[in-house]
Amino acid sequence: MIELFDVTKRFGSETAVDGISLRVEKGEFCALVGTSGCGKSTTLRMINRLIEHSEGEIHLEGQPVRSFNEESLRRRIGYAIQNTGLFPHWTVARNIGLVPRLLKWPKARILDRVEELMGLLGLPVEEFSRKYPHQLSGGQAQRVGVARALAADPDILLMDEPFGALDPITRETLQGELRDLQARLHKTIVFVTHDMDEALALADRLVVMHQGRIVQQGRPIDLLRNPVDDFVESLLGGMDRGLKEAALTRVSERMMSFGPRLLASERVSYDASLSQALSVMLWHRVDRLTVVDDEDIPIGELSLRRLLGARSS
Ligand SMILES: Nc1ncnc2c1ncn2[C@@H]1O[C@H](COP(=O)(O)OP(=O)(O)O)[C@@H](O)[C@H]1O
Ligand SMILES: [Mg+2]
The missing domain is CATH 3.10.580.10 (CBS-domain)
Structure with a gap:
């Protein structure tokens, strides 16, 4: 579904992403993990072309991402970020309907879709559709952000620390909801987080980044069992690895x-x-x-x- 071939991004003289290659299968939940500044967000934003890559190739279903126009990228890729990026002067319903409106869907279809998504995300229409972002709790706002990302029913969902600003309990609730949602919708998800526990709880595959490069990738259980080096091992929790592994089994x-x-x-x-x-x-x-x-x-x-x-x- 998504392939990166030897992709590099430079900002001036600084190399933010340094020759990474990555393949995300259809329906896979892939987490990019690593400490702050290692190039996760840049990698994500090159996939939907919010940032243009300097070198290498990025493909969506075998086609170079550069060959897609803005409208088809919008339709095919949903994007959710920390602090939601909701428009403060728009109601919840209007925020969720953003992309369908840009794609010029008929009004009635947008309305139906917005209500469907509010149901899916546990936001009762009567209660929430006319509210403004400042009237929502952090968790509710984040649900609206996810609903907005799903609005045009994209195949791909890019999520950049979407739960990063939430308290631990709300965060765990939303992680559980995202897992349930993914079990029903089978989107292809690339999820950026610096929180290894979050990545372990959600992802089919972990991609560990360090200083612009991928240092290891694989199933959570395989990384826990066989970290390639001390850096990956410490990121995975060192002595706590046993408990983290136990957390993966029911x-x-x-x-x-x-x-x-x-x-x-x-x-x-x-x-x-x-x-x-x-x-x-x-x-x-x-x-x-x-x-x-x-x-x-x-x-x-x-x-x-x-x-x-x-x-x-
Ligand atoms: N627009 C930009 N201009 C200059 N440097 C940038 C820009 N965006 C990111 N960087 C730099 O690229 C590196 C990677 O950033 P980023 O991808 O945001 O990391 P992460 O999301 O892993 O914290 C950092 O050193 C950051 O300072
Ligand atoms: Mg980031």
Whole structure:
């Protein structure tokens, strides 16, 4: 879907992006991660041509991005940024309808689409469509930003630290919503963040950048297991890597049906992560948990040995 071949970007004498090659498959959720100033935003903005690249080639579905006109780039690529970039004097509905209006959709179709998106993002139309950005919480504004990026139903979504300004709880909620949304919409997403936990929680593939170059890319689990160097290892959390790996696996993947023993007194949801299950074990000083479903009904058990990955307990 998106391919970068040896792409470089210079600002004057400074090289912001230094010969990177990258391939993002259709439907893939790809996270660009790295410390501030490493070239993530520049890379993202070269894909939708907000910034022109200095050297190399960028292709969308095999076509050079330079061959697309502004209108087709707008239609095909949604863009969401930190602090949303919403127009303060426009209502929520008007903000969301921005790109369809630029593409000259008929009014009725824009209205339908705006209402559909508000439903999708959990923003009740009655309550929100006439509000202005300053009347929204950070999380609500960010939802409007995502709705606006999705307005023309683009195949590609570029997101630059979209949740960077939110408090941790709202942030986690929106991460969960984005995951659910992606499971339904199957967009091709390139997501920029400096937060490794966010990248690990969301991405199918991590691309770690440092000083304008890609230092490693792969599935989260593979990077956690085999970081190429100390830099990637420290970015992945050093000694915390075990917990980060455990956070990638659900209890349901390790639980067993009930053994002959009594139910363990402490409970964990099948949908919790192994790191959360381990935390419950540590907290209660137990090595066995009862796994429950959404209705809190016991459906199995998880032992510490199973959690650690042993074949039987
Ligand atoms: N418009 C610009 N003019 C000059 N230098 C820029 C411009 N945009 C970015 N840079 C420089 O390019 C480098 C990469 O920036 P950026 O892509 O924004 O990094 P990141 O998003 O990873 O924090 C930085 O050193 C930054 O100062
Ligand atoms: Mg940036």
